[in-house]
Amino acid sequence: xxxxxxxxxxxxxxxxxxxxxxxxxxxxxxxxxxxxxxxxxxxxxxxxxxxxxxxxxxxxxxxxxxxxxxxxxxxxxxxxxxxxxxxxxxxxxxxxxxxxxxxxxxxxxxxxxxxxxxxxxxxxxxxxxxxxxxxxxxxxxxxxxxxxxxxxxxxxxxxxxxxxxxxxxxxxxxxxxxxxxxxxxxxxxxxxxxxxxxxxxxxxxxxxxxxxxxxxxxxxxxxxxxxxxxxxxxxxxxxxxxxxxxxxxxxxxxxxxxxxxxxxxxxxxxxxxxxxxxxxxxxxxxxxxxxxxxxxxxxxxxxxxxxx
Numbered sequence: 001x002x003x004x005x006x007x008x009x010x011x012x013x014x015x016x017x018x019x020x021x022x023x024x025x026x027x028x029x030x031x032x033x034x035x036x037x038x039x040x041x042x043x044x045x046x047x048x049x050x051x052x053x054x055x056x057x058x059x060x061x062x063x064x065x066x067x068x069x070x071x072x073x074x075x076x077x078x079x080x081x082x083x084x085x086x087x088x089x090x091x092x093x094x095x096x097x098x099x100x101x102x103x104x105x106x107x108x109x110x111x112x113x114x115x116x117x118x119x120x121x122x123x124x125x126x127x128x129x130x131x132x133x134x135x136x137x138x139x140x141x142x143x144x145x146x147x148x149x150x151x152x153x154x155x156x157x158x159x160x161x162x163x164x165x166x167x168x169x170x171x172x173x174x175x176x177x178x179x180x181x182x183x184x185x186x187x188x189x190x191x192x193x194x195x196x197x198x199x200x201x202x203x204x205x206x207x208x209x210x211x212x213x214x215x216x217x218x219x220x221x222x223x224x225x226x227x228x229x230x231x232x233x234x235x236x237x238x239x240x241x242x243x244x245x246x247x248x249x250x251x252x253x254x255x256x257x258x259x260x261x262x263x264x265x266x267x268x269x270x271x272x273x274x275x276x277x278x279x280x281x282x283x284x285x286x287x288x289x290x291x292x293x294x295x296x297x298x299x300x301x302x303x304x305x306x307x308x
Contacts (some may be wrong), residue, residue, distance in 0.1 A: 012065065012274060013051055014040025014283055014296065015304035020053075020064075025268060025308065027285070027294040031099030035071070036062070041102040042264070042306035045110060051306060052112055054079055054101050061103070061114065063129060066308075073129045080119035099142065099181075100303075106146035107187070111151050114143040122154055122168060135168040145192050146181035147207070148295075153192045155180035161194065163209065174209040181222045183237075189247065195221035195235060202235055202245060213250050218243050225273065227263045230288055234273050236262040242275060244290055254290045268307035276302035 010025040019040050022030040037057035037059035044051055051064040052070070061078035064071050079101035099117045108112065110127035117140050122146030124132040138156035146152045150166040158179055163172040191204040191212055202221050204213035226247070227234070233245040242262065244254035260277035267273055269287040278301045285294040 010268065010308040011305045012268070012283075012285075012296075012308070013044075014041055014299060014302055015042055015053060016299050017301040017303065021299065022069075026112055027296055031069075033069075035083065038303055040100045040264075040304045042304035043103060043105050044268070044308060045105055046107045046304050047268075048052055048308045052103060052287045053304060053306075054114070056100050056102060056303070059101070059155075060158065061112065061125065061129070075125060075131070077118045077124075078123065080121075082118050084286055085233065099140075102143050104144045104146040104152065104168075104183075104185075106149040106150065106152070109150060111146070111150075113144045113146050113277075115144040115154065115232075118142060122152075122156070122164070124168065133168050137163070137168070137170065142179065142184040144179045145185045147152045147185055147192075148187065151207075153183055153185075155183055155194075161205075161209070163207070163226045172209050174205065182224045184224040184226045184233075186228050186233075186247065188231075193224050193226055193233055195224050197222055197238075202286060204247075213247070215245050215250055215252060217247075218252070218299045223265060225267050225269050227271050227288070230271050232248065232271075234267070236265050236275070242273070242286075242290075254304060256286060256290055258284075263302060264304045266305050266307050274308070276305045 012023045014021045020033040020036050034286045036055050039053040040056045049066050049168045056212045059079045061075040066303035078231040099269040102115045104113045114123045115145035121136045123134040143157040144152050144154045154162045156162045161174040177196050180194050181197040184193045193204045201216045202218050219240050227235040231247040235243040241258040246253050258281040266275040273286040276283045281299050283296040
């Protein structure tokens with residue numbers, strides 16, 4: 001007797017200059033989706049059935065149906081375009097790759113938080129794309145991390161981190177950071193991990209803003225992916241590839257010293273790490289131990305990745 005499996009194969013989604021691509025979790029190309037020119041900050045919802053991202057060319061928020069393989073809706077003007085030259089306070093000169101807007105999904109109510117760097121705002125949308133609020137209380141927010149209970153931490157400028165409530169009201173502020181470019185919530189430990197870019201460190205704090213973990217000597221960390229069940233934090237750096245950190249031992253346990261610049265990283269359900277390298281025009285999958293497994297090639301300047 002023959003038995004056929006009807007289980008859907010997991011997918012990997014890659015945003016790049018000019019579109020969105022879908023691959024299987026074994027690295028086989030499935031198809032491309034037009035209509036998007038620069039998808040960034042790709043994220044799957046808790047059920048991994050909706051893919052959210054920001055199109056950083058048209059500055060719209062997109063909700064994509066994974067099963068139906070089609071866009072559900074988009075929200076125009078969800079973020080703002082870069083300023084010309086420098087910021088209002090002349091703190092950040094535009095670099096080769098300007099700071100992109102970013103988002104974070106709330107696992108509790110399915111809402112979406114958007115850090116609108118050049119708009120100097122943080123916005124929140126409900127699962128149907130309706131704007132809940134838009135707050136201008138933050139100067140150049142680098143990132144936002146939703147906590148799953150209608151609260152979020154915001155890297156709200158060059159020096160501060162702020163815990164905000166359901167209406168984006170400020171409830172707590174932590175100072176002493178220097179460009180916190182990446183935030184990630186560790187639900188296993190109820191901690192928020194911070195990529196403290198110009199302080200060359202990664203640290204974690206609890207809801208009250210108290211320091212609970214600190215790892216120094218991480219050169220220019222800019223993004224994070226947290227594997228809570230395995231106790232691993234993967235850190236993308238500006239020049240030194242990927243750094244692997246033990247979430248409990250507060251130490252660096254490995255590196256992936258790729259010279260190419262990292263634009264995005266994400267973890268799949270098996271704990272494999274998917275990393276987008278824009279200059280190499282590749283996306284590489286690594287095992288939980290950091291071994292290279294799969295490489296997706298010939299992708300035009302990949303800008304984001306999300307893995308089921």
